[in-house]
Amino acid sequence: MNRTMITATNTLSQLQKQMDLISHNLANVDTAGYKRRDASFTDLLVQEYRNQPNNTLEPQNRMTPFNIRQGTGARLGQVQLVLAQGSLKSTGRNLDTAFTAEGQFYRVMVRNEDGSSAMRLTRNGALYLTPLSDNESMLVNSDGHAILDENSQPITISGNVKNFSINETGSFSAEMYDGTSQNVNLGVVLVEKPQFLEQKGDNLLGLPDNLAELGVDETDILTALNGQQRNRISIQQGVLEQSNVDMSKEMTDLINVQRSYQFHSKSITLADQMLGLVNGIR
Structure with missing residues (x-):
């Protein structure tokens, strides 16, 4: 040849x-x-x-x-x-959200076939409630994966929900028919080095399995927006972010x-x- x-x-x-x-x-x-x-x-x-x-x-x-x-x-x-920002599409649905700042992602818990769990990232802000029992529901994404709070725990809601609200810093509030409310902070991270993220399917991103070989740590790639850092979060309710393609x-x-x-x-x-x-x- x-x-x-x-x-x-x-x-x-x-x-x-x-x-x-x-x-x-x-x-x-x-x-x-x-x-x-x-x-x-x-x-x-x-x-x-x-x-x-x-x-x-x-x-x-x-x-x-x-x-x-x-x-x-x-x-x-x-x-x-x-990570360029995509256009926003109004839906009028209370559980539809969109980030209005680049590099911010929701944390999602995915269950693997072997029973283990893994943390993934998504910009898809279409959220849903899936029932766990007659009186308890869990906040999930469109594929049924659990949305995590700022402590990396699944978000569960007890009681009959009347209305939802999500403010611009990612505080999720569920108002009940009995007049009570439940509040939780959504888990949001800021991606500092997107070149290390891998596509994991279902429009989810994740960290590579060989971080040690690459010479980087998770904190070098992601920054958890908790505490005073939550003021950097920018979320809009009632809209969805379209792809940036x-x-x-x-x-x-x-x-x-x-x-x-x-x-x-x-x-x-x-x-x-x-x-x-x-x-x-x-």
Whole structure:
């Protein structure tokens, strides 16, 4: 296989990953609270052929380095989570909320198949009450996962609820028919380093399992907005945040990726034809 085939083949697999990423963004264009991901490329290993007899000479007006450098393709360098604010859509529903500041997320408790639990993050502010018994309910998200309070505990409400209110600092209040009320602070975190978050499915984000290997701690990535920090929380009730996916941009990127994919596929075809001509020389 000649160098043209190697370079094109290496790049094709990475372009496929970018195409999958763009397709995932487009599929979630109407998902509340979804944050898009953008990809960037870097060069693979570059090989250098030393064809200069003396590299110590500095010819005037030389704009390129000595010797011949030949690349081996490109790879997906980084997939960046974009936390830009999405547009707000009014719903008029008391349990619909939206963050109006970038980087803030609800904490959600997810039960795994093996019975263990894990903390996840979401910007989807569509909240619901699911009954636990005849007189007790739990606050959950649209997928039924428990919303956590500032102490990382599930939020339960006892009694018959008449009305709900959620203020801009994340204080949840349930008013009962008997005139009493129950108040709790929603668990909110501020993401400082979004590049460490991983998609965990169901529009949820989570921390990687190999934090120790990466040399970072959870506190380096997340800041719990508790105590006096709660004044930084910015929540609006009765609205939902739409995804920050720009369909026109994603479609343009998809077309560019498809053109690049076709170009590298054509390079392999041409290289194969040239090898056929060489092998046919007698």
